[in-house]
Amino acid sequence: MRYEDVELGDDLPETEPDVSMERVLQFCGSAKMNFPRFNDHEAARKEGLPGAIVPGIMSQGLLASMIHHWAPGARIVKLDTVFRTPIVVDTHPRCVGAITDTDDEQRRVEVDLTIMNDAGNTSVLGTALVELD
Numbered sequence: 001m002r003y004e005d006v007e008l009g010d011d012l013p014e015t016e017p018d019v020s021m022e023r024v025l026q027f028c029g030s031a032k033m034n035f036p037r038f039n040d041h042e043a044a045r046k047e048g049l050p051g052a053i054v055p056g057i058m059s060q061g062l063l064a065s066m067i068h069h070w071a072p073g074a075r076i077v078k079l080d081t082v083f084r085t086p087i088v089v090d091t092h093p094r095c096v097g098a099i100t101d102t103d104d105e106q107r108r109v110e111v112d113l114t115i116m117n118d119a120g121n122t123s124v125l126g127t128a129l130v131e132l133d
Contacts, residue, residue, distance in 0.1 A: 001071030012097035
């Protein structure tokens with residue numbers, strides 16, 4: 001993806017990330033985050049959660065992955081996120097994004113990002129500054 005190929009308002013291709021228990025366990029093992037709230041539905045419910053949840057840093061990684069899927073050679077300069085509701089393990093969230101600003105001088109775009117849960121509600125909001133080329 002080149003800077004010349006994008007326009008304000010363009011949508012990034014939607015992704016449906018894998019947040020299965022197997023994938024979350026793999027992530028948590030690598031990140032040394034083996035906590036019951038991430039890997040045990042019943043233990044998470046005892047904490048008042050709707051079930052085991054996807055770690056926030058993994059959610060950020062899902063958004064970064066969506067950007068790199070869209071623009072493999074891009075450099076993410078900045079990624080900010082706001083967590084509104086947990087993403088429950090073993091569900092089917094969707095990641096969407098749209099270009100909301102462009103900077104011709106630095107060849108950067110700003111991308112608004114969202115992870116929505118199965119019900120279509122916003123779980124994570126984000127903004128990324130992405131350098132293309």
